[in-house]
Amino acid sequence: MRKIDLTNFQVATSETARHINRRIALNIIRRFQPMSRAQLARRSGLQRSTVSAIVGQLIAEGWVTEGASAVSGRGRRPRFLHLNVERAGIVAVDLRPVTTRVGLAGLDARFLMQTAWPTPGTPEGFAAELARTVASFRNSHPEIVCEGVGVSLPGRVDSAGRLVFAPNLHWGAVDLRQLLKDALGLPVALENAASACALAELWFGRQPDDVKHLVAVTVSEGIGVGMLLNGQLIHGRDAMAGEFGHMVLDENGPPCSCGKRGCWEQYASNSAAVRYYLGLLGDGTGAQGPAVPGPALKFTDVLRLADEGDGRAVRTLEHMARHLGVGLAHLVTGLAPQVVIIVGAVTAAWDRVGPIVLDVVKQRTLPANTTPIVPTDPATQPRLRGAVTLVVQQHFGAPNVA
Numbered sequence: 001m002r003k004i005d006l007t008n009f010q011v012a013t014s015e016t017a018r019h020i021n022r023r024i025a026l027n028i029i030r031r032f033q034p035m036s037r038a039q040l041a042r043r044s045g046l047q048r049s050t051v052s053a054i055v056g057q058l059i060a061e062g063w064v065t066e067g068a069s070a071v072s073g074r075g076r077r078p079r080f081l082h083l084n085v086e087r088a089g090i091v092a093v094d095l096r097p098v099t100t101r102v103g104l105a106g107l108d109a110r111f112l113m114q115t116a117w118p119t120p121g122t123p124e125g126f127a128a129e130l131a132r133t134v135a136s137f138r139n140s141h142p143e144i145v146c147e148g149v150g151v152s153l154p155g156r157v158d159s160a161g162r163l164v165f166a167p168n169l170h171w172g173a174v175d176l177r178q179l180l181k182d183a184l185g186l187p188v189a190l191e192n193a194a195s196a197c198a199l200a201e202l203w204f205g206r207q208p209d210d211v212k213h214l215v216a217v218t219v220s221e222g223i224g225v226g227m228l229l230n231g232q233l234i235h236g237r238d239a240m241a242g243e244f245g246h247m248v249l250d251e252n253g254p255p256c257s258c259g260k261r262g263c264w265e266q267y268a269s270n271s272a273a274v275r276y277y278l279g280l281l282g283d284g285t286g287a288q289g290p291a292v293p294g295p296a297l298k299f300t301d302v303l304r305l306a307d308e309g310d311g312r313a314v315r316t317l318e319h320m321a322r323h324l325g326v327g328l329a330h331l332v333t334g335l336a337p338q339v340v341i342i343v344g345a346v347t348a349a350w351d352r353v354g355p356i357v358l359d360v361v362k363q364r365t366l367p368a369n370t371t372p373i374v375p376t377d378p379a380t381q382p383r384l385r386g387a388v389t390l391v392v393q394q395h396f397g398a399p400n401v402a
């Protein structure tokens, strides 16, 4: 139960009740479709007349469609309701320091189109490139109503849409939401990539419906953590919660883009693995070299080399796995999630990496710990799906009352 915030509340009106019931009906249809009005009334506990009114409204607005009514020998069968997944076109953006991927998806997070381009060096360049992509999507699918744009970011944005912390992006504290709204003429939702992945796991993942405590860890150029605790995404002061990637493991360790030394992501991220492979990173001591990835070798090359039996690549992944385990043990011990989701290219090598991670976590957590650590399938494009979820949850999420 939350305490009522007396600096920011809204008293309930009959409109509030209608809005809540409508959201509940929409979510039940989404979850249990196809279903009849009678089934919806039973599941929701709402009166048949209320259900009919809500469904009528949802159909009129295009959120729900009705299947053809099959006429049997003994009269009309009920018409089944479906979520109209094609109603909304959602532009999903996975913004990363090197490459940006953009997709056009329906309400079910299935992608109709996708493209990728090198991330421009400035936010203005990014907005212009994104506007060109959105225009080309709309030209290819003129039948789709663009409902909004979701962007998953390698950093943190505050509630006003300002980029407050993105050390691997080097863009400064730009008002990204306003910049993109102006460039695209569409509503824009921004969120840290790991937080977006945590939400995507809730809305589109394989978790049980009642999962309340879920942590998502994105392992890429850096390491991001998204925390869903008590069913709520945690943002913290200035939206900075989740920066476990910058938890210092060794103050004499390799320099980090955040200005400190020896942060977790300097040992367990993709860029750290590349530097380790190239010999630029000692085992946590005497590190040299820049805190940016080497341009020649990519993390996917390290994965490929390990597959080909390259001993140095294998040792690199083992080093990365041990350090992933160290940080994950802290998360599991401190946050007690029901599940930890791992997102990133490293999951492709989970048969090699996973056992080491689990072993280190087991050594470093309380005996009662049973939190599963689950890799996501890169084929599901979790970061892009996370960006879709940012828009979907605005239409399907629980209304904020009191």
Ligand SMILES: [Zn+2]
Pocket: 245, 246, 247, 256, 257, 258, 259, 260, 263
């Ligand atoms: Zn750092």
